[in-house]
Amino acid sequence: MTPFKIRRRLKSLLGQPERAEIVRYPVTFLLPDGTEEVVHAEEHYSLLMAADAHGITISTGRRAGGTCPDGHCATCRVEIVSSAGLSPMTDAERESLQDALDGKPHEGRARKPAPPASPNTRLGCYTKIRGPGARVKILELFDPDSIRGE
Numbered sequence: 001m002t003p004f005k006i007r008r009r010l011k012s013l014l015g016q017p018e019r020a021e022i023v024r025y026p027v028t029f030l031l032p033d034g035t036e037e038v039v040h041a042e043e044h045y046s047l048l049m050a051a052d053a054h055g056i057t058i059s060t061g062r063r064a065g066g067t068c069p070d071g072h073c074a075t076c077r078v079e080i081v082s083s084a085g086l087s088p089m090t091d092a093e094r095e096s097l098q099d100a101l102d103g104k105p106h107e108g109r110a111r112k113p114a115p116p117a118s119p120n121t122r123l124g125c126y127t128k129i130r131g132p133g134a135r136v137k138i139l140e141l142f143d144p145d146s147i148r149g150e
């Protein structure tokens with residue numbers, strides 16, 4: 001018996017499930033061109049991860065391959081149309097957004113203050129999917145090939 005089968009057998013004897021089910025929830029992205037795209041995103045994914053997994057690049061974070069290292073680029077900014085199934089804003093997200101609004105430097109580089117936020121403004125890398133029904137307006141799409149290696 002292989003180690004994998006032994007582990008499976010032990011889990012079975014202990015009454016543990018063999019493998020956790022992956023739960024996915026529908027999330028609707030409203031794209032800048034006016035179209036909508038419904039994706040089925042894994043529970044606990046961020047909006048940014050869900051979008052990236054479906055070829056929708058909403059941030060320049062880590063050169064368009066995911067979240068920026070410090071969670072402060074704020075290029076993953078979105079507007080929430082329906083917050084159904086989304087995590088609430090954390091203090092870290094609020095601080096990151098405020099730093100962008102204040103135009104605080106990021107990664108040692110100056111930046112202009114971001115346009116004013118609305119009560120529905122969120123950062124896609126902080127906003128987690130916990131249930132179905134979110135509707136999210138994407139403000140800007142990025143072409144990953146054009147920003148890689150900057």
Ligand code: FES
Nearest residue numbers: 061068073074125
């Ligand atoms: S990817 Fe940088 S703050 Fe979200």
